[in-house]
Amino acid sequence: MAEQAQYEELIRQFSAFGAVKRELGRIMPSGCPSGSGAVLTLLERHGDMRMSKLAELLAVDMSVTSRHVAHVAERGWIQRSPDPADKRSRILRLTPAGRAQLEELSRRTGRLLAERLGDWSDEEVAQLTALMARLRASFDDCRAVPAALPADTEPRPPASPVLEPSPRTPATTQ
Template structure:
């Protein structure tokens, strides 16, 4: 029963993290949605990525990814080009303008976090970052179709 209480508390805190994320999501440039800002963030960590891979990283439907990429391309923040390995697919990368915009967005969000966490130690911030990374890693296999629970595969799970 204690484990259930811990998991319920974790779910409550994850909801609170969602509220923090939404607040930080409001710090976006004009004409850019929070979802598109997330795409910019992912692209800042990649050189060039296919829309399919970007979709996997985002954990959303490919049609939603395509809409975000189309909006960013229209704004001149990303470049789309055919994938030489598969002409039906598109590769996406940040333009110089997109990199500049991402740097500004990152700086604004970092300043906001620094202001909100001014009474936290660097160690506390590092520990939270590490734990959130571990949490995400525990769910990464769900995007690839592998279920890490008790050695089963996602195809074996009731949700598949």
């Protein structure tokens, strides 16, 4: 298990990662915040789905998901259709305009990442991707566990490390 000093440095690096996210946000087209990009990415990756499934994949409250969905629907990037199995629910579907927007987001983020990580080897980029997916999966596994540990409780390492990307791992636009 890592030493406390290593966890403290990790926390500092998480804070510094905010600068990376802000820079990625600055290159997004106007009218397409990161939440919209996440909605488009998940619909492209997982296909048509109900809003409840999207909220689960985004790992946010249904009210937040509803705002994101309204935003992308107003721009014609998704279509909301009645669910044949339950007329009270809606099925969300990516439109051709949404696919075009997603391609633009991918071009922009890919270009920025290629520029900033140009001196990284393919292996280093793959390693970072795998570690970030593993980190996300570790937090996904802990959702049912209370967020705060009692003061006298030491954090325990995960029972089995996850090295494969989680299907819930957001794309670079988030």
